[in-house]
Amino acid sequence: MSWSAGPPTVRATGEGPLLDRLVRMAGGEDAVLAIAAGDDAAGWRAPPGEVVLVTTDALVEDVDFRRRTQLPYEVGWKAYAVTASDLAAMGARPALVVVTLLLPADTATACVVALQEGIVDAAGEDGARVAGGDLSGTAGPLAVSCTLLGAAPADRCLTRSAGHPDDRILLTGELGAAAAALERLEAGDPPGRVPGAERWLRPRARVAAGRALAAAGVQCAIDCSDGMLLDTARLAAASGCGAELWADRMPLAPGLDDLWGDQRLARALTGGEDFELIVAAPAAVAERLLAGSGWGAGLPPLAVVGRLCPEPGLTLRSGPGGPALPIGSTHGFAHF
Ligand SMILES: [Mg+2]
Incomplete structure (x- = not known):
């Protein structure tokens, strides 16, 4: 999926239907998620006895990526991976991803879906999953931010x-x-x-x-x-x-x-x-x-x-x- 994907744009698709689609990609409740994406907040069954670590990072168009050199899927993949690297450096295992997307209104909906696929797939490689997120329009460049929650044995965090x-x-x-x-x-x-x-x-x-x-x-x-x-x-x-x-x-x-x-x-x-x-x-x-x-x-x-x-x-x-x-x-x- 390239950035020049055809209609509809996110303006035409609308926030509600787009969010519903992204939530479906995140998957339902399981042993990790007591409450899945789609409610007001997600609920995590954090591993007992482990410390919860949280970190966040953002990729901004023309600062951290360019449409000319990276596909939407790759931008999503990287938005996850650069954030997961901070958990790796703490000796932690990524578990949940919360995604914030700031989208110009003329962004093709298919590009947003491909970007979310990149995040879901990259997280899946680490056994992590998307637990929710937020969408907003922007008059500026496209930006994607992943917040990751992870866990590590409390006495074994790397600092x-x-x-x-x-x-x-x-x-x-x-x-x-x-x-x-x-x-x-x-x-x-x-x-x-x-x-x-x-x-x-x-x-x-x-x-x-x-x-x-x-x-x-x-x-x-x-x-x-x-x-x-x-x-x-x-x-x-x-x-x-x-x-x-x-x-x-x-x-x-x-x-x-x-x-x-x-x-x-x-x-x-x-x-x-x-x-x-x-x-x-x-x-x-x-x-x-x-x-x-x-x-x-x-x-x-x-x-x-x-x-x-x-x-x-x-x-x-x-x-x-x-x-x-x-x-x-x-x-x-x-x-x-
Ligand atoms: Mg770091």
């Missing part, structure tokens, strides 16, 4: 502030694929010809990895959404530490050379939207994880990429004990 000096910094997966795909899509390459396009168009939150980390005794994490340098600096500052990162340990996505040449490290460290998890853990915990204890099949690769240190600030070194590399104009960090 940014739980790191300590000399903790190892670990990273799931690899960096740079999403930023590289975005650059190629913005340059006009068709998605079918952009390697790794799905990493930017249809990201997946590291939910299983976050839960495995928490179960293995990790206490400190953040998701890598705004770039490795910036999000590592955030984690370190929240933990009252500084951080050093090791350039030669950074797992970069394949194929970045073709696009960025010798700028690939700098671009991969600052590009953002990787939706990997950045973790701080005591060396013994990190070693157990790397040895495969508590880190099983189906989970992404895990690499030690640096350490927390007592001195504040962020340093990029060539490797452990190696010389500091400039971050600033050459690595983009100063731009933030």
Whole structure:
């Protein structure tokens, strides 16, 4: 379904019938939902003994997405996934999604349905479901916001502030694929010809990895959404530490050379939207994880990429004990 879908528009369909259609897509009551979407509020049977986590994020047209590069379904998918990434970083399991849609009146109804399908499908991949939402018209750009509720064992939430000096910094997966795909899509390459396009168009939150980390005794994490340098600096500052990162340990996505040449490290460290998890853990915990204890099949690769240190600030070194590399104009960090 493309943005140029034909009539009816949401103005012609009307708020009530459109909302009814979106509510039907959300599904009925089940073991999780005591009261399903469609009433004044939904009712969640939250898991006993677990802490409930809530987070929200919004995608705004021409700020966070463009009709030229993303289909309605993909915008919905991503609106869910970027929000789920924050729950993954807490070691939580997404359970319920509440959707707010702000729609220009001339939006094709079929596009709104496709967008909601993207949200429902992405949530379904994590075992989560839509519990309700709201619609409104807007004279501005289209915007979609997902609020997610999730749950985690109360003593096992990952936080940014739980790191300590000399903790190892670990990273799931690899960096740079999403930023590289975005650059190629913005340059006009068709998605079918952009390697790794799905990493930017249809990201997946590291939910299983976050839960495995928490179960293995990790206490400190953040998701890598705004770039490795910036999000590592955030984690370190929240933990009252500084951080050093090791350039030669950074797992970069394949194929970045073709696009960025010798700028690939700098671009991969600052590009953002990787939706990997950045973790701080005591060396013994990190070693157990790397040895495969508590880190099983189906989970992404895990690499030690640096350490927390007592001195504040962020340093990029060539490797452990190696010389500091400039971050600033050459690595983009100063731009933030
Ligand atoms: Mg985050």
